[in-house]
Amino acid sequence: MDELRLYTWIAVGGTFGLYFFIAWWARAGSTSEFYAAGGGITPLQNGMAIGADWMSAASFISMAGLIAFLGYGGSVFLMGWTGGYVLLALCLAPYMRKHGKFTVPEFIGDRFYSKTARIVAVVCLIIASITYIIGQMKGVGVAFSRFLEVPYDTGLYIGMAVVFVYATLGGMKGITYTQIAQYVVLITAYTIPAIFISLQLTGNPIPQLGLGSTLADGSGVYLLDKLDMVVSDLGFKEYTTSSLGSVEMFAYTMSLMIGTAGLPHVIMRFFTVPSVKAARQSAGYALVFIALLYTVAPAVGAMARFNLMNTIEPAAGQNLDYAERPQWFKDWERTGLLAFEDKNGDGKIQYTADNETNEMVKVDRDIMVLANPSIANLPNWVIALVAAGGLAAALSTAAGLLLAISSAISHDLMKGVLMPDMSEKNELAASRIVMTISILFAGYLGLNPPGFAAGTVALAFGLAASSIFPALMMGIFSKKMSSKAAIAGMCAGLGCTMLYVFQHKGIMFIPGTSFLGGMEPNWFLGISPNAFGSVGAVINFAVAFLVLKATGPAPVNIQNMVDNFRSPHGKIAAAHDH
Amino acid sequence: MENTKSYWQENLRLIFICLIIWFVVSFGFGLLLVEPLNEFRLGGYKLGFWFAQQGSIYTFVGLIFWYTKKMNELDKKHNVEES
Numbered sequence: 001m002d003e004l005r006l007y008t009w010i011a012v013g014g015t016f017g018l019y020f021f022i023a024w025w026a027r028a029g030s031t032s033e034f035y036a037a038g039g040g041i042t043p044l045q046n047g048m049a050i051g052a053d054w055m056s057a058a059s060f061i062s063m064a065g066l067i068a069f070l071g072y073g074g075s076v077f078l079m080g081w082t083g084g085y086v087l088l089a090l091c092l093a094p095y096m097r098k099h100g101k102f103t104v105p106e107f108i109g110d111r112f113y114s115k116t117a118r119i120v121a122v123v124c125l126i127i128a129s130i131t132y133i134i135g136q137m138k139g140v141g142v143a144f145s146r147f148l149e150v151p152y153d154t155g156l157y158i159g160m161a162v163v164f165v166y167a168t169l170g171g172m173k174g175i176t177y178t179q180i181a182q183y184v185v186l187i188t189a190y191t192i193p194a195i196f197i198s199l200q201l202t203g204n205p206i207p208q209l210g211l212g213s214t215l216a217d218g219s220g221v222y223l224l225d226k227l228d229m230v231v232s233d234l235g236f237k238e239y240t241t242s243s244l245g246s247v248e249m250f251a252y253t254m255s256l257m258i259g260t261a262g263l264p265h266v267i268m269r270f271f272t273v274p275s276v277k278a279a280r281q282s283a284g285y286a287l288v289f290i291a292l293l294y295t296v297a298p299a300v301g302a303m304a305r306f307n308l309m310n311t312i313e314p315a316a317g318q319n320l321d322y323a324e325r326p327q328w329f330k331d332w333e334r335t336g337l338l339a340f341e342d343k344n345g346d347g348k349i350q351y352t353a354d355n356e357t358n359e360m361v362k363v364d365r366d367i368m369v370l371a372n373p374s375i376a377n378l379p380n381w382v383i384a385l386v387a388a389g390g391l392a393a394a395l396s397t398a399a400g401l402l403l404a405i406s407s408a409i410s411h412d413l414m415k416g417v418l419m420p421d422m423s424e425k426n427e428l429a430a431s432r433i434v435m436t437i438s439i440l441f442a443g444y445l446g447l448n449p450p451g452f453a454a455g456t457v458a459l460a461f462g463l464a465a466s467s468i469f470p471a472l473m474m475g476i477f478s479k480k481m482s483s484k485a486a487i488a489g490m491c492a493g494l495g496c497t498m499l500y501v502f503q504h505k506g507i508m509f510i511p512g513t514s515f516l517g518g519m520e521p522n523w524f525l526g527i528s529p530n531a532f533g534s535v536g537a538v539i540n541f542a543v544a545f546l547v548l549k550a551t552g553p554a555p556v557n558i559q560n561m562v563d564n565f566r567s568p569h570g571k572i573a574a575a576h577d578h
Numbered sequence: 579m580e581n582t583k584s585y586w587q588e589n590l591r592l593i594f595i596c597l598i599i600w601f602v603v604s605f606g607f608g609l610l611l612v613e614p615l616n617e618f619r620l621g622g623y624k625l626g627f628w629f630a631q632q633g634s635i636y637t638f639v640g641l642i643f644w645y646t647k648k649m650n651e652l653d654k655k656h657n658v659e660e661s
Contacts, residue, residue, distance in 0.1 A: 067631075072612075075630035079604045082635045086600045089642045090593045094649075208632060212621035222622030240627045241616065249609055275660050280649060284642040291635050298631040566586055569658035 007384035008147045015185050015388045016162055019178045019395075023166030026177045031411075031424050032102075034171030034431060041176055041272040047285025049176045050269045052183035052392070053400035054081075054260075054286070055293055056132075057139025060186060060393035065368035067301030068308075071231075071239035074301065076249055080256025082287060082294050087261040087469075089283030093270040095476045097279035099565040102271060103404075104264040104468065105412040111475040113558055114483040115417055120490055121468065122408045125264045128463045129401045129408075130442070132265075136401070137446025139394035146335065146370065147387035153447060159395060160443040167399045167439070168432045172272060175399045182392040187292055189389020193373045193382050194296050197303050200376060207299035227302060230309050233316065235353035239302065252531035259461030259533050262469030265397075265404035276568040304368045307375045312351045312360070319348040328374035337364035398442065406435040462501060462529075466493035466536025474544055479562045480553035481544065488547040493540025500536075501529040585656040592648050596641050604634040 041049070059081070067074030101107055105125060109118025137156060144155020166174045191207070198210030202223055214222050228238045236242075243249060260266065270279045311329075312320050322340060332338035339362035340349060351360040370390070373383045410431035415422050422430070467490045474481040474489070527535065553559075607615055612626030620628050653659045 072627055072630060075608060075627075078631050079608055079634050082638050083600065083604055086596070086638050086641055090596055090645055209621075212623040212628070214622065224622045224624075224627075240624050241613075243612075246609060250605060253604065253609065277646075277650060277653070277660065280642075280646040284639065284646055287639050287642055291639055295632055295635055563582060566589075567582055567658045568653055568660045 004380040004383060005148065007381050008387050011381075011384040011388040012148065012391060015181075015392060018181055019162060019166055022177045022181055023170050023174045026174045027169045031428050031431070033173045034428055040274060043273055043278045043282035044285050045176065045180055046269060046273050046278075046282035047287075048183045048289055049179040049272075050266065050282065050286035051289035051293075052179035052186065052396035053269060054266055054290060054397070055183075055186060055393055056397035057136050057143075057390065057394040059293065059297075060190065060390050061139060061369050062366050064297045064300040064304065064372075065365035067298055068305040068368050069363075069365055070244070071237065071242040071302075073242050073244040073249070074298070076244070076252045076256065078294055078298065080253045081260055082290060083253070083257040084260025085283055085287040085290070087257065088267070088270075089280055089287075091476065092261060092267065092472055093279045093283050094276045094568070095565045096267065096472070097270050097273065098276050098568060099561075100271075102268075103407050103411055104267050104472075105408055106416065108468075108471055108475065108486075109412070109416065111558070111561070112471075112481075112483040112486045113555070114487065117471075117483060117487050117490070118412055118416060120487060121471070122412050124463050124467045124490075124494065125408045126405055128263065128460045128468075129265060129405045130445070132263075132460045133398055133401045133405075133442045134445045136394045136398040137442050140391060140398070141446055142366075143387055143390045143394065147384075156443060156446050159391070159398075160439055163395055163399050163402065164436065164439050167402050168435050171431070172403060175403055176269075176272060178399070179396045182396040183289060185392040186389045186396075187289070189385045189392070190293050190300075191296055192385060193376070193378055194300050194303075196378050196382065197307070197372065197376045198299060201303055201306065207296045207303075211299040211302055223306065224302065227306050227309075230313075231305070234309075234313075234351065237353075239305070248527055248531055251527045251534045255461055255465050255531050255533035255537075258469045258537055259465035262464035262467075262472065263460070264408070264464075264468065265400045267472075268404055268407070269400070300369065300372065304372045304375065307372075308363075308368075309351070311375060312349050319350055322347055322349055325349070326375075328371055331374070332367055332371055335367075336362075337367045338362060402435055402438050402442070405438045406431050409434045459498075459501060462497045462533035462536060463494065465533030466497040466540055470537050470540040470544070474541070476562070476566070478548075479559045480548065482548055482551060482554040484551050485544045485548035489540040489542075489544030492543040493536040496539050497532055497536030500532045581656055582658075585652065585658055588652055588656075589649070592645060592652070596645050599637065599641060603629060603637040608634050 063074075063077055063081075066077060096104075096107055099107055099110065101110065105118045105121035108121040109115060137159065140159035141152045141156040144150050144158065145152045148155070150158075166178050170178070194207040195205050198207040199205050201216060202210040202213040203216040204210040204213045211223065214220050215226060219226075224240055228240055232238045244252070270282065273279050273282050311326065314320070322342060325340075329338065333340070339360075341359055341361045343357065343359050344350070349359055350357055352358045370386060373386055410427060414430055415427050470493060471486055471490050474486060607626065608630035612630060615626035615629065616624040618625040623632070
């Protein structure tokens with residue numbers, strides 16, 4: 001076994017051992033511990049757990065790669081996936097915590113005094129969470145197959161087994177403490193290579209500052225200026241100004257922001273803290289922990305792009321001989337994620353924006369973070385750490401999503417609607433069984449990824465943005481908002497968004513069924529299906545207020561309930577004496 | 579009742595102020611005004627680019643803590659703290 005694989009096994013094995021130990025130590029004994037960790041998590045702990053819950057395989061592996069190739073256009077992900085926390089902290093979390101229930105559908109059901117509303121919310125939650133979880137399961141499989149050279153399926157089974165142990169045993173309590181550990185693992189694994197690379201390129205150890213510094217080669221040229229020059233010389237768009245179009249960027253950023261604020265597995269985490277004050281605080285801490293990664297990501301992206309261009313063409317016109325390509329190049333060629341084709345037969349690599357002459361025929365965006373340490377010649381233990389970090393990111397998000405799904409089914413559907421007189425003990429058993437089934441189902445989807453896996457981000461954020469977020473906002477900020485109006489709004493927002501995504505990407509993403517075609521000229525105002533959730537949200541608000549005007553306000557007892565959760569004063573219906 | 583009402587009004591005012599700042603740093607400086615701001619520089623960063631990829635995120639963090647602090651004061655002032 002070579003040194004890198006040995007280190008990787010140690011890093012992955014060690015962190016998994018730690019997760020198991022925590023799961024055993026923090027096992028859950030009651031439904032309130034299972035769903036909401038007994039309401040006894042401190043804001044700092046909760047912030048860290050939210051960070052791990054939130055930062056998925058997509059944040060850890062894909063985002064910096066997207067930024068590397070989109071440049072300024074990648075800002076939509078940076079602002080979109082952080083700005084939502086401001087909305088959560090100001091507009092949603094404190095009031096939902098005061099109301100004091102376990103799940104998002106339960107809040108919606110109470111506020112809109114309707115089982116139908118609760119069921120609509122459960123359906124949105126399950127679709128959004130399942131589409132999201134497929135990506136995590138794929139991430140686990142890929143990380144194992146690339147770094148430990150075990151087959152993809154075996155990697156997936158190992159991942160499923162680990163999640164199974166700590167999620168079913170510990171519920172929210174076990175997941176929270178494991179996520180804290182996973183946060184530490186993932187942030188270390190993300191920043192250490194970034195610090196090394198920033199030091200190499202600019203001499204500044206802080207990546208956020210390194211990105212704005214001059215190169216360490218003594219030329220006195222700023223890194224970003226040099227990068228702009230290199231990429232535009234080869235015909236690519238200038239790095240710091242390459243926009244996706246302003247309407248599209250606006251709509252996309254907004255969709256991601258309100259989608260973030262509406263994703264149930266994130267909101268649910270705010271039910272674990274003991275008070276309203278703590279709910280506000282934990283949103284702040286969460287964003288600090290998230291920002292630690294999100295402000296480093298632009299540096300990782302830009303520096304990875306810089307190193308990649310530099311390896312292939314160290315100086316203008318001096319292209320790398322294919323025969324002399326470095327080891328990482330060969331490793332990634334084997335996976336098929338990097339491909340070279342010698343079009344002009346000169347044995348050298350030309351990488352340009354022109355399809356006719358470009359010889360780097362495939363550079364998968366997802367490899368940038370994983371390949372980054374080897375491109376920069378970092379020591380093997382750093383590469384091993386990145387593998388453990390990627391797995392921590394995927395597993396922690398998967399666990400949070402599984403908990404959201406199982407609580408929606410066992411608590412909202414079974415206990416709330418079908419069998420209201422189920423005992424606590426049975427409910428706890430039911431939620432463990434549902435969680436087991438969800439893990440098996442998610443594993444199955446990871447093994448047989450449906451054709452629509454690539455379009456799922458659009459669907460998850462679109463659903464949350466167009467249905468759940470507006471319903472919660474109106475429930476809190478409009479006292480008169482009635483059940484009929486809210487349900488009509490949710491269905492309209494959800495329906496339009498789904499229709500738009502499907503008409504451009506195919507019904508359930510089946511190729512050939514897109515009745516308007518995926519072509520850009522057909523986009524409404526030039527807005528891509530990924531960015532349409534914000535339009536869906538506007539439709540949701542508009543329909544709800546029209547129906548409210550036509551059908552009259554919510555009853556007085558509901559308006560009083562709203563008054564009650566708007567103020568921290570009075571008895572908090574604590575999640576633990578439910 | 580009067581107290582609850584004015585508590586909620588002041589809370590709404592705070593939220594409104596925060597959301598304006600939230601909008602200005604991200605959608606304003608980072609997106610709509612990015613081109614004029616890129617004429618200015620912050621070290622190696624073009625200013626608009628910096629807001630889009632760094633500055634907006636720092637502001638978001640600051641906003642949440644400022645709001646939390648203000649709300650704690652407001653809770654005290656109106657005597658609606660949790661028991």
